[in-house]
Amino acid sequence: NAGVMQNPRHLVRRRGQEARLRCSPMKGHSHVYWYRQLPEEGLKFMVYLQKENIIDESGMPKERFSAEFPKEGPSILRIQQVVRGDSAAYFCASSPSHEQFFGPGTRLTVL
Amino acid sequence: DAKTTQPPSMDCAEGRAANLPCNHSTISGNEYVYWYRQIHSQGPQYIIHGLKNNETNEMASLIITEDRKSSTLILPHATLRDTAVYYCIVRGGSSNTGKLIFGQGTTLQVKP
Numbered sequence: 538n539a540g541v542m543q544n545p546r547h548l549v550r551r552r553g554q555e556a557r558l559r560c561s562p563m564k565g566h567s568h569v570y571w572y573r574q575l576p577e578e579g580l581k582f583m584v585y586l587q588k589e590n591i592i593d594e595s596g597m598p599k600e601r602f603s604a605e606f607p608k609e610g611p612s613i614l615r616i617q618q619v620v621r622g623d624s625a626a627y628f629c630a631s632s633p634s635h636e637q638f639f640g641p642g643t644r645l646t647v648l
Numbered sequence: 649d650a651k652t653t654q655p656p657s658m659d660c661a662e663g664r665a666a667n668l669p670c671n672h673s674t675i676s677g678n679e680y681v682y683w684y685r686q687i688h689s690q691g692p693q694y695i696i697h698g699l700k701n702n703e704t705n706e707m708a709s710l711i712i713t714e715d716r717k718s719s720t721l722i723l724p725h726a727t728l729r730d731t732a733v734y735y736c737i738v739r740g741g742s743s744n745t746g747k748l749i750f751g752q753g754t755t756l757q758v759k760p
Contacts (some may be wrong), residue, residue: 541691561737570747580692582747593747628691635680636746639691 539563541631541640542611549646555622556616558643562631568628568636569612571604580628586612604625652736657755660730665700666723668754670700670736673717679740681712682748683721687734693733699740726758 542561550556564567571583585593586606590634597604601619606612616623624647653671660666672681682697696710697705698719703710709722723730735753739746 572748572750579752580686580748580750582749585747596747626689630691635697636682636694638694641691642689 541638542571543627543629543640545643546641547644547646549648551648552620556619558613558614558627558629558645560629560631560640562612562629562635563633563638565639566631566633567628568637569626570632571612571614572628572630572639574626574628574642576625580611581613583645599623602604616645617633619645621647623647651735652738652751654734654736654751654754656752657757659759660723660726662760663725664729666726666756666758667716668721668723668734668736668756670721671718672736673755674740675716675738676740679738681716681719682737682739683708683710684735684737684748684750686693686735686753687729687732691747695734726756728758728760730756731758732756 544559547558567587569586572580573583574580582596584597584604589608601617603615625641626644629643630639668687680697680699683695685694686692696705696708698712712719733753733755735750737748
């Protein structure tokens, strides 16, 4: 059973461009979480999704950020009009119930 | 979810047991204690979780005090690869499948 997969592993964008981060959960996991880790800071929760539903988006910035977890395919975290402050590591986790299993992360650099 | 308190850093000699403490004095009856770790800049790794009984798996043991106000994660034979930031997180009740709130954790340095 492959682990949580995230791609790309590294993403470079210029200010104002869009960033799309993909997360494929472990087989059989229906819960997906996104977390962000700014440089030299701790992990912060962003959003929790189940298939086709957003359950908790209390950690998501109100503008420019969106997330989805369609019936088929990976979960997508989308950042529109990126700014330098969006540079961070974005981690996805999937869960069957209690424990969350994390992917390797996508490191976004905004120039 | 209850707040947790951990020492910011600890050292451990390679081959010895590493005992990482966590205080969670405001934990409620239906909340679980979870431990994760993050090695360098990798994704966090689940270690173990428990409610009130002590738990053991292939990675570690979790000892929870009888009043549940504190716990200790034990790595029985620490290796250099166990050097990481260790996070103690309390979560549960109706939000067993909810978000994890990461604090600053304990940076464990395993030394040869």
